[in-house]
Amino acid sequence: MAAERIYIFRRFERFWHWAQAATIIFLLLTGFEVHGAYKLFGFGTAVNLHTIAAWTLITLWVFAVFWHLTTGEWKQYVPTLEKVGAMFNYYLTGIFTRAPHPFRQTTLRKHNPLQRLAYLFFWLVISPVIWFSGWFYLFYGQWAELGVAGYLSLEWVSFFHVLGAYMILIFFIAHVYLATTGHTPTSHIKAMITGWEEVED
Amino acid sequence: MNNRRGCRFGATIIGIWLTVLGLLFSGAALAVSKTTTADHSKFKELQKTFASGPEVTKACLACHTEAAKQVHRTKHWTWEFLNPDSSQRLGKKNVINNFCISVASNYAFCTACHVGYGWKDDNFDFKSEANVDCLVCHDTTGKYRKLPGLAGHPAYKEMELPPGSGKIVKPVDLTQVAQKIGKTSRDTCGGCHFFSGGGDGVKHGDLDSSLTVPDHELDVHMDAAGLDFTCGTCHLTSAHDIPGSRYVPTAKDTEGRHLRGKVSKGNPATCVACHSDRPHSLKEARLNDHARKVACQTCHIPTIARGGVATKMIWDWSTSGKMDEKGKPIVKKDEKGHVIYDSKKGDFVLGENVEPEYQWFNGKVRFTLITDKVDKSAGVTPINRFDGSPDDGKSLIWPVKVFRGKQPFDPVNNTLVKPHTAGQDTTAYWTNFGWDKAITVGMASAKAPYSGKYDFIETEMRWPITHMVAPKDKALACIECHRADGRLKNIAGIYMPGRDSHGWLDLLGGGAAFFALLGVIGHGSLRIFSNRKGGK
Numbered sequence: 001m002a003a004e005r006i007y008i009f010r011r012f013e014r015f016w017h018w019a020q021a022a023t024i025i026f027l028l029l030t031g032f033e034v035h036g037a038y039k040l041f042g043f044g045t046a047v048n049l050h051t052i053a054a055w056t057l058i059t060l061w062v063f064a065v066f067w068h069l070t071t072g073e074w075k076q077y078v079p080t081l082e083k084v085g086a087m088f089n090y091y092l093t094g095i096f097t098r099a100p101h102p103f104r105q106t107t108l109r110k111h112n113p114l115q116r117l118a119y120l121f122f123w124l125v126i127s128p129v130i131w132f133s134g135w136f137y138l139f140y141g142q143w144a145e146l147g148v149a150g151y152l153s154l155e156w157v158s159f160f161h162v163l164g165a166y167m168i169l170i171f172f173i174a175h176v177y178l179a180t181t182g183h184t185p186t187s188h189i190k191a192m193i194t195g196w197e198e199v200e201d
Numbered sequence: 202m203n204n205r206r207g208c209r210f211g212a213t214i215i216g217i218w219l220t221v222l223g224l225l226f227s228g229a230a231l232a233v234s235k236t237t238t239a240d241h242s243k244f245k246e247l248q249k250t251f252a253s254g255p256e257v258t259k260a261c262l263a264c265h266t267e268a269a270k271q272v273h274r275t276k277h278w279t280w281e282f283l284n285p286d287s288s289q290r291l292g293k294k295n296v297i298n299n300f301c302i303s304v305a306s307n308y309a310f311c312t313a314c315h316v317g318y319g320w321k322d323d324n325f326d327f328k329s330e331a332n333v334d335c336l337v338c339h340d341t342t343g344k345y346r347k348l349p350g351l352a353g354h355p356a357y358k359e360m361e362l363p364p365g366s367g368k369i370v371k372p373v374d375l376t377q378v379a380q381k382i383g384k385t386s387r388d389t390c391g392g393c394h395f396f397s398g399g400g401d402g403v404k405h406g407d408l409d410s411s412l413t414v415p416d417h418e419l420d421v422h423m424d425a426a427g428l429d430f431t432c433g434t435c436h437l438t439s440a441h442d443i444p445g446s447r448y449v450p451t452a453k454d455t456e457g458r459h460l461r462g463k464v465s466k467g468n469p470a471t472c473v474a475c476h477s478d479r480p481h482s483l484k485e486a487r488l489n490d491h492a493r494k495v496a497c498q499t500c501h502i503p504t505i506a507r508g509g510v511a512t513k514m515i516w517d518w519s520t521s522g523k524m525d526e527k528g529k530p531i532v533k534k535d536e537k538g539h540v541i542y543d544s545k546k547g548d549f550v551l552g553e554n555v556e557p558e559y560q561w562f563n564g565k566v567r568f569t570l571i572t573d574k575v576d577k578s579a580g581v582t583p584i585n586r587f588d589g590s591p592d593d594g595k596s597l598i599w600p601v602k603v604f605r606g607k608q609p610f611d612p613v614n615n616t617l618v619k620p621h622t623a624g625q626d627t628t629a630y631w632t633n634f635g636w637d638k639a640i641t642v643g644m645a646s647a648k649a650p651y652s653g654k655y656d657f658i659e660t661e662m663r664w665p666i667t668h669m670v671a672p673k674d675k676a677l678a679c680i681e682c683h684r685a686d687g688r689l690k691n692i693a694g695i696y697m698p699g700r701d702s703h704g705w706l707d708l709l710g711g712g713a714a715f716f717a718l719l720g721v722i723g724h725g726s727l728r729i730f731s732n733r734k735g736g737k
Contacts, residue, residue: 035702043678140490141486162707170713173717173721174721177721177725
């Protein structure tokens with residue numbers, strides 16, 4: 001079985017991915033400390049680091065959004081239901097019987113249909129939950145000036161922020177695992193580092 | 202030879218020591234001459250021998266013509282205060298506490314801390330200008346002392362006090378004290394406020410003799426080697442009326458910083474009066490957000506009684522009156538020398554470095570007065586109540602010293618009682634150990650009814666904490682409150698990250714994450730397993 005190498009992930013994309021990964025892991029770590037789950041940095045430090053990491057991620061996203069719009073890469077997230085069932089079947093059975101992967105990566109379609117749906121869910125549901133609750137959390141002291149003090153309570157802002165955090169944690173677990181389901185267990189990860197993916201011929 | 206060298210060395214040391222002392226004294230003298238425009242020792246009116254305090258006062262009033270009239274208008278003189286919010290008639294004269302309980306019938310003893318001379322009973326003349334005590338607040342010598350039992354007078358001649366105690370008290374040199382008169386100081390204010398409740402640090406917990414010469418750690422503002430604030434620096438006094446009363450405290454100062462030229466009716470003794478209500482730098486903006494809900498004192502006074510002087514936390518009057526086998530009163534001390542039992546007073550619990558308790562407080566205080574009903578079966582009786590809530594917009598979370606005790610009450614009339622404690626007569630509890638007589642006389646003096654029956658009731662008194670401000674690096678760390686069992690564990694009405702959570706969200710979210718992990722581990726294991734099988 002020969003393998004073909006194709007260039008999938010460009011330099012900025014790779015930088016963005018890993019920087020974002022590090023920031024999100026750090027946000028989870030500090031965030032759950034602020035939530036009272038464990039003691040690592042100390043509450044006050046955790047709050048400050050969490051805030052700095054949040055602004056870092058925001059900055060990163062501004063660049064990433066710009067990059068996606070200017071390169072047209074946003075199209076990678078346009079959802080499709082085509083072959084979704086096949087993808088499910090592959091993960092449920094095919095992967096154990098070495099069945100061929102139902103999706104063939106190309107530079108133009110680098111995400112499989114399940115990935116597209118998952119990432120779209122991330123952008124459209126998880127992100128708004130975490131960002132909006134996060135911003136309100138961050139600007140808690142200015143609620144009166146912003147005119148939202150009457151509509152918000154820290155209790156519910158915190159609720160949605162923690163809810164978002166759990167969703168990200170679950171997403172993260174699944175994401176890391178699915179990264180091992182490529183052509184070889186490490187091929188996806190290598191691709192995310194070098195940009196080159198080995199695909200089955 | 203050796204001996205001579207030793208002598209010379211000794212002489213040198215003594216010489217240096219004397220020089221240092223001399224410099225210190227001349228420095229002190231210079232300091233006085235720099236800050237005052239009047240050297241009272243040069244005043245002819247004061248160059249005489251005074252036989253009594255009122256004589257000194259007359260001399261003072263010859264120049265300071267309005268001073269006594271000003272003092273007459275203050276709580277320091279009347280011991281009376283009408284709370285404009287609750288219409289409760291308060292003041293030392295009227296309130297009951299759970300320390301020495303009440304001044305009624307004990308005037309001659311208690312008025313050792315009155316700014317006047319001669320208040321021993323109801324006949325005291327509140328109009329008398331000569332009876333205002335100028336010296337007690339303006340003494341700079343530290344030698345002027347008013348003694349319990351003398352109705353606000355110092356000793357004018359050598360006397361045994363208390364009578365029969367064998368303790369001899371020397372008379373005060375009134376001329377010397379009068380000639381060295383000056384501004385109020387931590388010593389003069391502290392003379393009463395540090396020792397209130399019957400001893401050093403007893404009552405407040407944040408006011409004791411360690412504040413006479415405090416270091417930076419104990420109080421950043423009063424630090425004797427630093428900012429060296431006196432009480433008057435914050436309790437900025439005008440016409441002898443000293444702002445900063447505990448009867449109507451300013452719980453949340455909305456007046457902002459007091460600036461020169463700005464007309465303000467606010468309390469100058471609040472933190473905000475100098476620091477504003479956004480006191481932290483932009484870098485610490487989050488702390489400013491806290492200032493909307495939390496009093497400065499909550500974080501900046503981590504513990505009370507920090508200066509090495511213990512404060513009383515519990516006073517149980519019900520165990521008083523026990524005698525030794527010879528029938529004599531007992532005094533028991535702990536290993537640090539604190540009195541923990543006294544036949545006259547009962548059991549005490551003292552504390553140092555005490556963590557305050559915390560509560561919402563809007564500045565409204567309501568006292569349980571002699572006319573108010575109490576109910577023993579309803580639990581602990583509040584001597585005073587601090588009003589406050591998270592939603593009224595007027596409250597902050599405040600540190601308080603809660604002083605707990607058991608004290609006599611009338612179980613028939615269901616009121617607290619005012620016992621007659623001090624004195625040499627046959628009804629004083631501290632002399633005769635009979636509650637019934639002591640309460641009968643005390644209540645008669647207070648013109649309040651007494652059924653003839655007494656019992657003991659648990660009480661609680663609250664004191665807002667505001668002194669002994671620690672340096673900022675010693676302020677409470679975030680985690681002290683932002684954890685489940687932190688200092689604010691009992692504060693309701695706010696969501697605190699680190700303390701609060703939605704339990705079921707954590708259960709669902711954490712559970713889902715756990716199952717996701719379990720799922721991927723299972724899936725991965727299956728893959729490895731099937732791979733091996735397939736490979737063979």
